Amino acid sequence: xxxxxxxxxxxxxxxxxxxxxxxxxxxxxxxxxxxxxxxxxxxxxxxxxxxxxxxxxxxxxxxxxxxxxxxxxxxxxxxxxxxxxxxxxxxxxxxxxxxxxxxxxxxxxxxxxxxxxxxxxxxxxxxxxxxxxxxxxxxxxxxxxxxxxxxxxxxxxxxxxxxxxxxxxxxxxxxxxxxxxxxxxxxxxxxxxxxxxxxxxxxxxxxxxxxxxxxxxxxxxxxxxxxxxxxxxxxxxxxxxxxxxxxxxxxxxxxxxxxxxxxxxxxxxxxxxxxxxxxxxxxxxxxxxxxxxxxxxxxxxxxxxxxxxxxxxxxxxxxxxxxxxxxxxx
Amino acid sequence: xxxxxxxxxxxxxxxxxxxxxxxxxxxxxxxxxxxxxxxxxxxxxxxxxxxxxxxxxxxxxxxxxxxxxxxxxxxxxxxxxxxxxxxxxxxxxxxxxxxxxxxxxxxxxxxxxxxxxxxxxxxxxxxxxxxxxxxxxxxxxxxxxxxxxxxxxxxxxxxxxxxxxxxxxxxxxxxxxxxxxxxxxxxxxxxxxxxxxxxxxxxxxxxxxxxxxxxxxxxxxxxxxxxxxxxxxxxxxxxxxxxxxxxxxxxxxxxxxxxxxxxxxxxxxxxxxxxxxxxxxxxxxxxxxxxxxxxxxxxxxxxxxxxxxxxxxxxxxx
Numbered sequence: 001x002x003x004x005x006x007x008x009x010x011x012x013x014x015x016x017x018x019x020x021x022x023x024x025x026x027x028x029x030x031x032x033x034x035x036x037x038x039x040x041x042x043x044x045x046x047x048x049x050x051x052x053x054x055x056x057x058x059x060x061x062x063x064x065x066x067x068x069x070x071x072x073x074x075x076x077x078x079x080x081x082x083x084x085x086x087x088x089x090x091x092x093x094x095x096x097x098x099x100x101x102x103x104x105x106x107x108x109x110x111x112x113x114x115x116x117x118x119x120x121x122x123x124x125x126x127x128x129x130x131x132x133x134x135x136x137x138x139x140x141x142x143x144x145x146x147x148x149x150x151x152x153x154x155x156x157x158x159x160x161x162x163x164x165x166x167x168x169x170x171x172x173x174x175x176x177x178x179x180x181x182x183x184x185x186x187x188x189x190x191x192x193x194x195x196x197x198x199x200x201x202x203x204x205x206x207x208x209x210x211x212x213x214x215x216x217x218x219x220x221x222x223x224x225x226x227x228x229x230x231x232x233x234x235x236x237x238x239x240x241x242x243x244x245x246x247x248x249x250x251x252x253x254x255x256x257x258x259x260x261x262x263x264x265x266x267x268x269x270x271x272x273x274x275x276x277x278x279x280x281x282x283x284x285x286x287x288x289x290x291x292x293x294x295x296x297x298x299x300x301x302x303x304x305x306x307x308x309x310x311x312x313x314x315x316x317x318x319x320x321x322x323x324x325x326x327x328x329x330x
Numbered sequence: 331x332x333x334x335x336x337x338x339x340x341x342x343x344x345x346x347x348x349x350x351x352x353x354x355x356x357x358x359x360x361x362x363x364x365x366x367x368x369x370x371x372x373x374x375x376x377x378x379x380x381x382x383x384x385x386x387x388x389x390x391x392x393x394x395x396x397x398x399x400x401x402x403x404x405x406x407x408x409x410x411x412x413x414x415x416x417x418x419x420x421x422x423x424x425x426x427x428x429x430x431x432x433x434x435x436x437x438x439x440x441x442x443x444x445x446x447x448x449x450x451x452x453x454x455x456x457x458x459x460x461x462x463x464x465x466x467x468x469x470x471x472x473x474x475x476x477x478x479x480x481x482x483x484x485x486x487x488x489x490x491x492x493x494x495x496x497x498x499x500x501x502x503x504x505x506x507x508x509x510x511x512x513x514x515x516x517x518x519x520x521x522x523x524x525x526x527x528x529x530x531x532x533x534x535x536x537x538x539x540x541x542x543x544x545x546x547x548x549x550x551x552x553x554x555x556x557x558x559x560x561x562x563x564x565x566x567x568x569x570x571x572x573x574x575x576x577x578x579x580x581x582x583x584x585x586x587x588x589x590x591x592x593x594x595x596x597x598x599x600x601x602x603x604x605x606x607x608x609x610x611x612x613x614x615x616x617x618x619x620x621x622x623x624x625x626x627x628x629x630x631x632x633x634x635x636x637x638x639x640x641x642x643x644x645x646x647x648x
Binding site for chain 2: 068070112115116117118119121122123125126127128129130131132133134136137139140141245246249253259289290291292293294295296297298299301302305306308309310311312315
């Protein structure tokens with residue numbers, strides 16, 4: 001039993017288990033529910049994957065280093081609004097400005113956090129509200145439309161049948177993240193910082209640089225994701241904070257990240273995002289109302305939050321010994 | 331140590347102790363500044379403006395006191411209190427259909443207490459991350475409420491609680507309710523064993539555990555109390571608009587946590603009082619109203635809340 005749970009805790013194996021689960025769901029739905037798993041279904045799953053993927057990846061990296069970046073949801077919105085507003089002078093320029101703002105926001109938050117010795121949750125809560133506030137001011141609290149519809153078409157046109165530009169960018173970012181964490185020294189330094197910051201510092205890791213870097217990447221990815229989505233929809237709006245926050249956090253923890261830090265892997269996060277994307281597409285196929293999506297994602301997040309709880313094992317042990325005690329006494 | 335050096339030591343160790351801790355020293359400054367600008371803002375000190383200000387602030391204040399309890403207990407914040415407020419307003423409006431003000435009140439309060447207390451149970455029992463549990467609860471409750479109400483408003487019938495819209499000694503009833511909750515929260519924190527357990531849990535969980543405090547009982551208690559206060563906020567809203575809607579609670583979490591932090595409650599837990607939270611609330615809502623009177627449009631209010639919160643957090647740093 002313990003060996004199985006230890007295996008599942010291993011990030012790569014956990015990702016494999018999740019991917020297997022995904023394949024199983026596909027097979028079962030194809031055989032029993034009569035849902036045809038064709039290119040269209042795959043395409044819709046990958047579009048959902050692209051929507052939450054990058055935010056989850058950025059958040060996951062901050063979780064890996066032992067922090068928690070609440071501001072990704074705000075940066076997602078700000079990135080979308082900036083890209084649409086600035087993008088009227090050329091979409092690539094808009095994208096670049098959005099990503100630069102993301103990087104700057106991440107660096108500022110990380111520097112404040114390190115200099116003042118503050119908790120990342122506190123600082124990024126301020127960041128979340130400030131970024132959303134800036135988005136409100138820029139858009140005057142209204143939806144902004146992007147007039148160049150050809151960009152939206154280019155974003156969503158199927159490539160090789162199942163991919164789109166958005167999902168290809170997302171997959172590329174995940175692969176780059178995976179390579180960074182597994183094969184480079186920076187990746188190992190990040191994991192070391194997340195596992196035990198003091199020990200990492202003693203071993204010569206520049207933990208401050210790692211923190212600043214990770215928060216910059218997290219901001220950049222969130223802004224990029226928001227910009228891509230807004231271009232895909234040809235519109236941006238400063239509302240809807242929780243729409244991306246809930247699935248992103250669920251994906252990170254589902255994919256093996258732990259809030260105690262030092263555990264997790266981009267490939268695992270990708271698997272978590274994929275599971276959520278499939279659930280979302282499945283619910284859409286079933287034709288249920290959007291509020292059911294929220295309930296399902298919320299319930300999933302609640303379950304993963306309990307599973308991530310440090311005291312879960314202790315409670316299960318207490319429960320088991322209580323049961324055996326009762327049985328023994330009878 | 332010789333007596334001479336003893337006095338040197340005493341002098342060296344002397345720090346002027348303000349009536350609040352150093353990071354809260356910004357609060358009286360903010361209040362003074364607010365009062366000064368208020369005097370030079372035409373229309374701010376008029377009776378209708380003050381009345382509407384008290385009405386708005388009292389509902390946010392109930393949520394802020396609830397948020398403060400959660401922050402003091404070391405659970406940082408909850409993203410689900412605003413939606414709990416909206417849901418209990420809906421619950422209250424729906425239950426008034428049975429022609430009993432008591433049933434509606436009790437129903438709404440039991441609902442909010444149980445829902446929030448359950449989050450506390452998960453957090454206390456499994457040590458699940460409080461922020462994530464609250465975000466999950468936000469998703470679940472928003473989805474469920476939208477599904478049940480089909481996104482429409484629920485109108486209250488009957489006028490059992492019209493008394494909540496009256497004014498007593500020229501202060502609206504909601505203002506007195508808020509004052510009562512503030513005093514109750516401070517009484518609990520200062521004079522009861524439960525309150526001291528909350529503070530101890532927030533300042534050092536390991537020590538609290540070693541001292542024999544039941545982690546999960548205290549956490550459930552804090553969350554249930556916070557839920558009760560949010561439920562009261564919901565009832566105030568439902569009585570004012572004579573209806574209940576999910577829209578009512580939107581944004582309350584952020585204003586509430588801003589009031590809590592401006593009031594000098596330490597975000598790491600273990601420190602803070604309801605009276606200071608009330609002062610923080612006055613600063614936040616008062617400044618917002620002044621900005622509005624000076625013709626600053628509403629979208630800047632979001633940015634303002636965010637920046638104030640950021641400053642309140644930064645001041646707590648070393």
